[in-house]
Each structure stands twice: as C-alpha cells, then as structure tokens.
Amino acid sequence: MTSTPLPPGLASCLPAGSVIGIFGGGQLGKMLAEAARRLGYRTHIYDSIADTPAARVSDQHTDAPYEDLEAVARFAKASDVISYEFENIPITAIQQAAKFAPVFPDAKALETSHDRLVEKTFLRETAHVPVAAFRAVEAMADLTEALSAFGGPAVLKTRRFGYDGKGQVKIDGPRDVKAGFARLGGADLIAEGFVPFVREFSIIAARDQHGNIAAYPLTENVHKDHRLHTSLAPADDPRNVAGTAHAIAERILEALSYVGVMGIEFFELANGDLIVNEIAPRVHNSGHWTQNGGCTDQFEQHIRAITGLPLGNTTPTHRVEMTNLIGDEIKQAGELAKQANTFVHDYDKRDIRPGRKMGHVNRIVE
Ligand SMILES: Nc1ncnc2c1ncn2[C@@H]1O[C@H](COP(=O)(O)OP(=O)(O)O)[C@@H](O)[C@H]1O
Ligand SMILES: [Mg+2]
Secondary structure, three states: OOOOOOOOOOOOOOOOOOEEEEOOOOOOHHHHHHHHOOOOEEEHHHHHHHHOOOOOHHEEEEEEEOOOOHHHHHHHHHOEEEEEOOOOOOHHHHHHHOOOOOOOOOOOHHHHHHHHHHHHHHHHHHHHOOOOOOEEEEEEEHHHHHHHHOOOOEEEEEEOOOOOOEEEEOOHHHHHHHHHHHHHHOOOOEEEEEOOOOEEEEEEEEEOOOOOOOOOOOOOEEEOEEEEEEEEEOOOOOOOOOHHHHHHHHHHHHOOOOOOOEEEEEOOOOOOEEEEEEOOOOOHHHHHHHHHOOOOHHHHHHHHHHHHHOOOOOOOOOOEEEEEEHHHHHHHHHHHHHOOOOEEEEOOOHHHOOOEEEEEEEEOOO
C-alpha cells in the first residue's frame, strides 16, 4: 500500500445509514448492494428496468431511462455517494448526478473507458503502460495500412459498446479486410495488433479517497466463446511478472486519480513481457473469487473506497477457482452447492437465456 495526504474537499467516511446510489441493476449492482448492506449502508438502484437482481436486494429503486435527467437529479439528491456497475452509462447522467452527490469512479474514468481508442491512447500516452499497437479505423484504407504497420494479424473492434467479445473480428490478412470492415459497420472502429499471448490474467485493484492503493494477487483467466469462463487466484507466476503487473496497475489508478475498484486485463507473452488489454472502471467478473478467498471481497472493497472507509485486506487465505454459470448451466447450481468447498452465487435473474451470465461458483482448491 502507498499513502498520500488527504486531498482537500473530500468527505470523511460516511456513517452507517448513509445512502449509496448505484447506476445499474445487474449482478454486479446486486453484489455491491449486498456488500453495502453488510457495512450498514442503505442502497438505491437506478435502472431503466424495474425488476432487477440489484433492486430486489436494495432499499429503494428508481426505474427511469438514463436520459431522464430530472429522475437522475432526484436519485442523486437522495444519495450520499454514487457509483455504477457498468460502463455504458451515458456520461450526461454521471455529470448530472455529480452536481448533487460525489460520483466514484468519476466522469473522467468513465469517459476513458467508454471508447477503446480513448482508453488505449490514455494507457499509452498518459499512464505510460504497454498496450498493443493500435490505430483508428474510419475507412477501409486505414485497416489495410494498420495491417502492414502491425506486420501481422489484427483484431478489429468497435470503439464503443463491445463486451464479451461482441463487436470484434480477427483480420488475418488483406483478404479479410473488406468483410471484417463491413461486418462491424465500417465506422468508429479501432484496429489492434494481434497479441500472441501465452495467457491472460487480470489485476483487481482499488484506490481510496486518500490515494491508498490495495491490489489482489494475479488472477488467471480462461475465456470460452470470447467470454470469461474461469478465473483462478492466486495464479502461478512462472515468468515472475506480478511485480511489474502491480506497478502497472498502480500507474493506471494514479493517472486517473481513481477512486474505487478497477479490473485491469493483461496479456502475458512467452518472454514475460506484459501488455494491458483493457480496463474496467468497476468491479470485475474476474474478481468474483474474492468472495470466498478469505480476504475482503471486491464488492466490499469498492464500497469501502467510495464511502471513505480504509481499504480492506487483499491477501487471500485460499486459492479459489471461479466458474461462470452461463445460460442453462445455472440449473446445475443445486448439485454444485452440495459439493464440498463449493460456493454458489445465483444472480436471481428471471429468464434463462443462452449466453447470459446467470451465476457463478467459487471452488476452494487449496
Ligand atoms: N489484440 C488482441 N490480440 C489477441 N487477442 C485479443 C486481442 N484483443 C482481444 N483479444 C481476445 O478477445 C478477448 C475479448 O477482448 P476484449 O478487448 O477484452 O473485449 P471485451 O470488452 O469483449 O472483453 C480478450 O480477452 C482476448 O482473449
Ligand atoms: Mg475484456
């Protein structure tokens, strides 16, 4: 942990009974609300849908569109501090809310992660951390140029609204340019050099209002169908990269004067070099293992950071493997819950849909 003096104007810790407003009513909002309640806070969920997993465990909810700035103002006036559980909230809603209550992470962090081009540029130019080669693609010629500049395959992505591998396509060579470009709509795209990684891992890190930083150990992530499948933490570190990865995480949090939990996704190369893939200004799917790892879980950590409480201990006492339960897999939850050292987290979603994250299971493996 590093510590810097308290910046002027920031509140001291919020007393129990204070209201935490959360934009977004999905599973991350639900688990944030549960952590907030454990600490004695009240929660208020804002979502465009009324019946959400988070609203069902919260004291209050507002169901209104994010564009309804009057509803946002009412919500913010009724909150002592505000956060969000997903990054595709219109920036106007965050700016409106911030007129009435502190919002963590702030609008700058959200804006940075809204757009992959802005994010990659911030990471390279401001945070000075390694990222894949990239360039903006507005015309087919940009993609052709990018391929020759990268000297290998590229991954073409939409700049905004991509998640779980949606909105991206691999471009192996000039022959794929036309179809790939057309498939993603042909504008507001970014091309990245394809990274021949040996594995993917993430760092979940938090920074509090005083500038203290606490990070969890490396979490190794395995994707299936471009979606996170399993996370294992603490991961082995055969190439001895943890120190570098944690230093990179600190640099990113500090460059944004960030407050809250952030998920940082890395590619690890065979020679031990690291490349930052993307950042998420929120609690992260690859941090769910913390709920049963014997440390402060990432949801409580985020609530601690935004309410001014000291950050909690991030050293796990167990090694945990987290597996997402996607679609019909949630039907196995009852059987899984009967197994030793196995903890089921059901998101209480009303409809099972293919590809939908319905829950996860944490298995203590050591
Ligand atoms: N430049 C790249 N090189 C190699 N693989 C990539 C690259 N970009 C993305 N991928 C693969 O696709 C996955 C999803 O991409 P990512 O940019 O993290 O988008 P999402 O927002 O969908 O998580 C990554 O976890 C990785 O497995
Ligand atoms: Mg990702």
